[in-house]
Amino acid sequence: MSPGEIHGLIGENGAGKTTLARILGGLAAPDSGKVRIGGRAVELSGARQARALGVAMVHQHFSLVPSFTGLENIALLDPGAWNRRGAAARGYRERVEARARELRLAVELDQPVGGLGVGARQRIEVLKALMPDPRVLLLDEPTAVLAPQEVDGLLAVLRRVADAGGAVVLVAHKLDEVLAVATRVTVLRRGRRVLTTEVASTSAPQLAEAMVGSKVAGPATSSRWRGAPLEATPVARLAGVHARRDGRQALRGVALEVRRGEIVGIAGVDGNGQRTLAAVLAGVQRPDEGEAELPPEVGWIPQDRTEEGLVGGFTITENVALALHGRSALRSGPWLDWRGVGEAALGVMREMEVQAEGAEMAAGALSGGNQQRVVVGREFLRSGSFLVAESPTRGLDVKAAAAVRARIRELAAGGDEAPGIVLISTDLDEVLELADRTLVLVRGRLVEMAPGDRTHRAIGRAMLGADRAGGDDW
Amino acid sequence: MLTRKALRSTIAAAALLATAACGSDNTDRSSSNSADAPSVALLTSGPVSDAGWHAGAYEGLQLIRDSLRFRVSHQQTRTPAEFDEAFISYAQAGYGLIFGHGFEYQDAATRVGPQFPNVTFVVSSGSRPGPNVVPLVFHLNEASYLAGMAAGAVTQSGIVGMVGGVEIPAAKGTFIAFEAGVKAVRSDAKLLETHTGDWYDVSAAKEATAAQLRQGADILIHNLDAASFGFFQAVREARKAGGDAWALGMNLDQNDVAPDVIVASAMIDLPAVFLSTAEAWEKGTLRGVARYAGLRAGVVDFVPNPAQEGVIPLDALERIDSAREAIIAGTLEVPRIEFVEEEAAADG
Amino acid sequence: MRRSPEIVRGLLVAVVGLAVTAVVAAALLALGGHSPGATFAALIAGAFGSWDRFVSFTLVRATPLLFTGLAVALAFRAHVWNIGAEGQLYAGALAGVAVALLLPTSAPLLLLPITLVAAAAAGALWAAGPAAMRTRFGVGEVITTLLLNFVALFLAQFLVQGPLQEPRRIFNQTDSIPEAAHLPALLPGTRLHVGFALAVAVALALWLYLARTPGGLRLRTVGASPRAARVSGRFRATPVVWAAFLTSGAIAGLAGWVQIAGVTHRMYEGLSPGWGYTAIAVALLARLNPLAVVVTAIVFGALSAGGGAMQRDAGVPEAWVRGIEALVILAVLATDRCWQLLAARGEGG
Known part of the structure; x- marks a missing residue:
């Protein structure tokens, strides 16, 4: 140097x-x-x-x-x-x-x-x-x-x-x-x-x-990978949703409909209401105003995997149990069926190619990419009808990010059984690569981009439209 | 040199710790007297450095060791759960006489007693005698009665004060007797009674005493532990301010503690009580009945302060002397709070 | 859920800590003019000298520490900093005594369970105030539980000198509880009562609950990360926090009443020498693992039983005994910390 x-x-x-x-x-x-x-x-x-x-x-x-x-x-x-x-x-x-x-x-x-x-x-x-x-x-x-x-x-x-x-x-x-x-x-x-x-x-x-160490194909850019028609009824629907976060107004009249089989991309600069939107979509936060119709079980890949997606001191199995412990199939009497949960955890690890010494390894000891694989795989288990993915490839390397994106794409391509997916990401490339349609979240409001405006320039401008800190001064 | 010695001890201790054989009884380490001497143990529920109730008992234990050449041991217990354990341990280790210095030891003595019929358990201020369980009852109220008579003779305002700590029966008993003594001499006297709720709070005692002085009390008695310093200080300040107030000592012979304000003390000689009890035990006369320690045994008494001779009128002192004789003879009964459940008692 | 190595480790750490203390304490004792050899011999003989000593002294002393240690361990597991086991112990003791004395029944099969339930309920009630203060108003439970200890102590003083005083109203203690409310001996011929078995059963139940049930998983999650509970677990932390407060209080409440029903058979003002506080060391040393608490509680029980023997047989004053006990606790905690650091370094390298 x-x-x-x-x-x-x-x-x-x-x-x-x-x-x-x-x-x-x-x-x-x-x-x-x-x-x-x-x-x-x-x-x-x-x-x-x-x-x-x-x-x-x-x-x-x-x-x-x-x-x-x-x-x-x-x-x-x-x-x-x-x-x-x-x-x-x-x-x-x-x-x-x-x-x-x-x-x-x-x-x-x-x-x-x-x-x-x-x-x-x-x-x-x-x-x-x-x-x-x-x-x-x-x-x-x-x-x-x-x-x-x-x-x-x-x-x-x-x-x-x-x-x-x-x-x-x-x-x-x-x-x-x-x-x-x-x-x-x-x-x-x-x-x-x-x-x-x-x-x-x-x-x-x-x-x-x-x-x-081997050749990687460049990202598939604008090719559509799915042609099936969408169902008429949305699997998740927000209408006129207002919500607060830490006392501040975070969402202002958000409307959104998500149907099975589609990926709705939500771009935006961090801090414009993404966290609140995800919490509302996951059913964890009830809107102060407006309607939220959601399926009973929602997959949610949270933005912060170390604090929210995982408990670092828990094993991989325990972290999977955290998501599944409510399921009656994984209980016998008052007890959690640890064998069943363990199998589910191994399934997640296989599916997502998690590099670990086993399902009893502490999640906190995994590398960031492997942690995210665990979270993604686990949330897929709850994504029968609806998945909220918040910056799902954040901090991942090229290969891992590509793998996660491919999984999300596969999930959406699952025909009639495919869930509706909302992808909230600050990575514009990712949104453009995966989403069927793109909305921009700006100061708590959702703006839908016209199909012709799905370019870096246009979306970038929309993202910063109301960001006062924006401009050349970054 | 010190460090080398410490180091050697340390190594020895570590080795001992590593090899300590289970089941060995190490019972005769604390004694300076020979191992086959009679053994006496004392349990207190407070530190023996309190210069009062516990210290008196500990002095008694030392007196037993030095006068009778007995083997002695002491344990300070913290909770009722430890009482049984301590009694059993001492009994198993061959101690023939075990003092539990406080009413709180009564239950444990009653429980453990039958298991060790050859061991005598003495419970200070105890309430239930058993075949080998002996409550030791202190009739400090007898001396307190005599102090009351002195107060009745000394007071000019006719107002007499009493400042207590915690309102326990033993303390209450001394005040009841004191009041009776005052009234025996001066039937129109008015008595003030305050309890601070703390044996050791000096400033609370001083404040309570000052309040009684303001209400016109001109002779006061207390039943406090270390807080008595505040009591005497309040009286001293009242005297300096020109008042004609006097104090009476309690529990111990306190005449030397504040010779400038004390006219007399109602005292109990705890070491003497312990010694006489141990002697009775050795002679085999300590039977399973309550043992009273009062004027008759010579371990409780009313002692005028020689430094303040003349404050108590001579004729009053004569009346006090004849009252003392009457109490010893049994013709005068002093009011008291009865601890012992079964009325079967021997006088010490 | 591989917990057993932690127990082994806890035991090992305790032993190493004891050895370290032995060396330091021996030096101090020698300087103070006491024989370290006789002192340690008394300590060991007093705690482990015979089967009867171990059972009748050490295990009896360990029982209240086991209950309170479990109460603290459970609460701390959920990051509920319950410093109020002492007060909850007194609340349980008072409730048990009151029920035993006032209930007009003498059937042991009826009276004993009722008193145990009453004691647990009172302990839980004593913890409910701090629970409400924290969940409703965000008031830290360290302060509230601590302050309620003093309230409980004063309440005990008042009741023992007032409404619950023995009938002759002479001594500051309650009447003896009826025999139907006594906990029977666990091993005939010893002082060990069924309360010890009850405490071990509670330890086992807590361990199973934490390791094997959905509720236990939720409690551990709330302790580790309330945000993960909300986001990944999709449940609210508040009910879990409440459960931790109440269960912890109930177990601490049992500590007080079991002590009376099993050992003293009546209530005194100074029932506890601070078991609720020692419990914090007991629980932390066990790394909040309920099964390890059984071990650490017995270690502390042995220490206190041995402390009595140190006074009796070696003539070491009680102040010294307490000092040595404190040394042991410090040494063991320090050893545990060293172990953690070593382990962390081992993993890092």
């Missing part, structure tokens, strides 16, 4: 990207080998020391304190924020604002970050990492949850950091982002470096092959 370089680190889930980033960030110690910073071999014993040596890290899972404001979170780990007696240094806020302007980062400094959207939280996370003016900035899969325009904004910020002489390590799973911004790229596979090359002298197919 040299100053001014943006280095892309790519690889499948479990390839070792995060581990490598953690070693550089001082959060994990290498079993052997050395880390050199500024030409000197250093032993990083913790994140604090790594920061002192000029390595800043933006985590895949945010490390912000939800009840603190943006400014407080930024100040928390920045030695420059405090004077010698431990009090807040004068003019710190002005310095933060100046830095944000310089990088053209639109940040909300005075709201508790817990109430902000993912994108807004990530901007704070990035600014927090950049405040001490680090020599190396590490970002672990930063684009997983962002809208296309937000991704562009982030990449622009990274470019500005590099132009100012900083080195950037970008851990990513999306090839096009790496190709768009990085100067050099390293591909990891199963813990080994398989390729390091100048971006200028490589191509997406070459990198993808290096990552996966």
Whole structure:
């Protein structure tokens, strides 16, 4: 790595990207080998020391304190924020604002970050990492949850950091982002470096092959895979739904009808009511106003697999039981039929090709991709008539994401028995690839896109139409 | 040197812990007297460092050890569940006389007693005698009656105060007798009675005492533990402010505790009671009936403070002396609260 | 649901902790002029010296700790921080005594079950207030359950000096409960009463409930992640939280009454030396596993039985005994923590 370089680190889930980033960030110690910073071999014993040596890290899972404001979170780990007696240094806020302007980062400094959207939280996370003016900035899969325009904004910020002489390590799973911004790229596979090359002298197919080890077909773009006519009666129906989340109005008059066999894509920038819409569609939250007609059982792949989709301390079997424990077929007397649940869990693992040491392995010990496979497979078990998928490929590698998408597609193609599917995603490519029709969720309102407007540009504009934080400043 | 010694002990202990044989009885470790000497044990439900009820019993135990050369042991118990266990353990270990210092030990003694007919269980303030269970009843009320007579003679306002801690029967009994003593000398006297609810709360005691002083009380008695300091302090301050108030000591001979304000104390000599009980046990005269410790046994008494001679009029002291004789002779009965259920008692 | 290695581990940790404490305590005892050898010999002989000692002393002392430990373990499993086992114990004790004394029946088959139900109900009722405060108003149960401990203590004082005082109204205790309300001996000739078997049965039932039933799965889920309960489990956490509060309170309530029905046969002011608080250490040390609580409760029972012997046979003052007990608890908890760290490192590497 040299100053001014943006280095892309790519690889499948479990390839070792995060581990490598953690070693550089001082959060994990290498079993052997050395880390050199500024030409000197250093032993990083913790994140604090790594920061002192000029390595800043933006985590895949945010490390912000939800009840603190943006400014407080930024100040928390920045030695420059405090004077010698431990009090807040004068003019710190002005310095933060100046830095944000310089990088053209639109940040909300005075709201508790817990109430902000993912994108807004990530901007704070990035600014927090950049405040001490680090020599190396590490970002672990930063684009997983962002809208296309937000991704562009982030990449622009990274470019500005590099132009100012900083080195950037970008851990990513999306090839096009790496190709768009990085100067050099390293591909990891199963813990080994398989390729390091100048971006200028490589191509997406070459990198993808290096990552996966075999050729991957590009995404099927606009081809229709299903021609069966739709039933007349919707399997799920929302009409004039208003709903609140944490006291704030999140949905404003949402209407939606989903029929068996169709995939309804809902695009939008994170924080525009997606979470509430999913909760209402899953039957977990009752609308304050309006009607929601839903089937008795709904599959729901939640956005946050570690906090909501799974219990990390539970085994895979127990996590499957969590979804199925209400079924009388899986009970004998007062007892849960653990054998039956175990078989269901093994079925999920087989179906979704989950890499694990068995169904009794703790879900928290699985890699992110395998965790998501468990969640998806389990929710398919409840998707007899209706499935809500919230960013189902978030944080997954190319192969895993393709597999999940293929499964969703297969599910929708199941003829008369196929469920209706609502795909809520901030990944516009995914929506365009999978959905039969596309709606955009903006500030709690659903806008249906005309079939001719299903393009990146048009949808992107609709997504940001009411986003005040939008524009060039990201 | 210390550390080396500690280290050696530590190693020894660790080795012992590793090899400790089950079933061994280690009973004679705490005693300085020979192993075949008679053995006496004491159970208290509070710390023996309280300078009062428990400390008195512990002093008694030490007196037994030093005077009679008996083997002794003590255990502080925390809950009623431990009482049976402690009695059984001591009985099994060969202790022939076991004191349970408080009424709370009565049930356990009654339960365990029949299992160990050769062991004598003594229960302070107990209520139910058995063949080998002996309630020990303290007639502090007799001394308290005499203190009441002194108060009746000293008071000029005719208002006499009583400041108590927790309203338990033993304490209540002393106040009933005190009141009778006051009335015997001065039938028109008015008595004030306050209970702070705490044996150890000094400031609450002081406040309660000051309140009674404001109501005109000019001689006061207490039944407090460590809180008596506040009681005496309140009286001292009233005297400094020009009042003519006096205090009476209780439970122990407190004349030295506050010689400037105390005119006399109603006291009980707990160590003496324990010693005489152990002597009776050794002689075989400690039978399965309640044992009373009062004026007659010489372990309860009314003691004027020599530093305040003359405050109690001479003729009053003479009346008190004749009352003492009458109580010992059995011709004067002092009011009391009867603990013992069966009326079969021997006098200590 | 592979739980048995945890029990083995808990036992091992307890043993290692005891050894560590032995060394530290021996040094302190030697400095204080007490013989460490005699002290430890007394400790062990007092707790395990003979079958009768183990059964009549250690297991009897372990019984209330087992009930309260289970109560705490169950609540903590659901992330219900019930610090109020002490108060619930007193509530159960008072209810059991009141029913036993006031109910005009002397049929053991009738009176004993009724008193047990009354005690459990009272314990649950004592936990219901904090449950409502938390689920309705979001008031943290650490404070509410703790404060109710003091209320229960004062209530016990009041009743024992007032309405429930023994008929002669001399001593601050209730009348003896009728024999029909006594818990029979579990092993004839020993002091061990049926209450111990009841406690072990409760432990087994809780374990089965947590490991094998849908309700147990829901409770564990709420403890691990209320959001996962809502999103993946599709159930509301509130009823589960209520169930955890009430069941925990009921079990703690049994602790108090079983102690009276099995050992003391009447109610005193100072019935518990703080079992409801020690229970927290008992439960945490057992890693909140009901079967492991049986083991840790017996370890604590042995410690307290041995503590008595340390006073009697080695002449160690009670303050020292308490200090050594505290040392053991600290050492065992520290050992457990070290184990966790080691295990975590092992997994990481």
